[in-house]
Amino acid sequence: MDSTFTLLDLGWQPYFQQQLSLDDLESNRIARICSHHNNSYQLVDESGLFSLSEQADMPAMTIGDWVITDAEQVFLRRLDRASWFDNCAANIDTVFIVCALDTHFNLPLIKRYLDLVHEAQADAVVVLSKADSCEDSHEKRAQVERLDPMLIVETVNALDLSSLDCLSPWLKKGKTIALLGATGAGKSSLINTLMQAPPEQRPKIGASNALQPTPTGAILLDTQGLRELQVAQYNAGKIESFADILALTESCRFSDCQHQGEPGCAISMALTQGRLDEQRVSNFLLMRTEQTDDNIKAKSKPQEKFYRSAQSDIRARKHSAAD
Structure with a gap:
């Protein structure tokens, strides 16, 4: 680390100060997690950097959390959070x-x-x-x-x-x-x-x-998890923009319809009747291909969560409109 920092430099707020005990102020260490890798946390306090091994009895922690240890760097507790982005x-x-x-x-x-x-x-x-x-x-x-x-x-x-x-x-x-x-x-x-x-x-x-x-x-x-959330939100937004076409897929005769002119394909019928634009359908099919390719790879939990959320939103709006 090129510099030393005070707690205020590291983002300390009165909300955290009010959670401290007299022992914390007199003898314990107050540190902020700045990295988490391979079951080990890297923390920073006014004395510099130190590491903390992840233990089964520790609460869930992530970058940005404030932690109390004793003078020997033994974990004592995590301070209550002011905000939390889903393990990111x-x-x-x-x-x-x-x-x-x-x-x-x-x-x-x-x-x-x-x-x-x-x-x-x-x-x-x-x-x-x-x-x-x-x-x-x-x-x-x-x-x-x-x-x-x-x-x-x-x-x-x-x-x-x-x-x-x-x-x-x-x-x-x-x-x-x-x-x-x-x-x-x-x-x-x-x-x-x-x-x-x-x-x-x-x-x-x-x-x-x-x-x-x-x-x-x-x-x-700035963490990798937050960057993944951004990608997940962007992808969910793309899905939402094709809500009408997604709703039509549920009317296809076959559940595994690829929308390439199969018998009973609701999308093909809508194209024939002029209810859908051909370019939009092409973009939708391209997005489906991208999503399939992504599913071959292991999706992060944030991406999985918001992909499901977007699809649920679309279904909810469809049922609401039907009512």
Whole structure:
């Protein structure tokens, strides 16, 4: 580690302070998990880095958790969490949901990310990027604001540091932030501008670099699990965009219909009757092929969970419409 950090530098909040005992303050160690690999946790505190072997009697823990050990680095307990992202990350204060104002603008995907953040009990700020190249940014911002009257929405040019001043209330020392957004949303540009330095010149915390100090004092939390959640949400959004075609597949004569002109194929019938666009059906079949290829590989739990969630949402809407 290139630097030493105070607890405040690492994202310490009054919520955690009120959970401490007198022994914790006088003799125990207070540390934050910054890496988890091969049944071992790497933690960081004011003295530096140390490791903790995973034991059967420990509670479930993940990157971002705050932990109490004794002076000999023996695990005592995990502090209650302020927020939790399904075994991916813990104790994130604010999530920047990044969406581009170009052809990648996707209102349903923003809604899915908002639901995810609210379920984790973190705060959400929608950051609409590429505002400098969008002629209808005000209209798109209004669409996002209509999702929730209490929602905070900011429009930025991720390549201009002064444009990011609007995010400063969430970037203060002691705060932990994370970013969610689809490929092409501008997350990397936003991070590079916020950090004001290339990756190789930034302060490091631990081997995985999952906790990254920002120049303003906040901690950027970035884990593989959060990146998988982003992919899962994006894929679920793709599935949802074909809800009408998915509903038709349930009317096919054969449960294993491949929708390539088989007898009793409801999709082929809809194409013949002009109720479906041929290009949309081609895109749907391509997506099905991609999903089949993905299923050959081992899916992560977050991807599995949100794939099932999207399909359940579609079925629920279908039954609701029928009623």
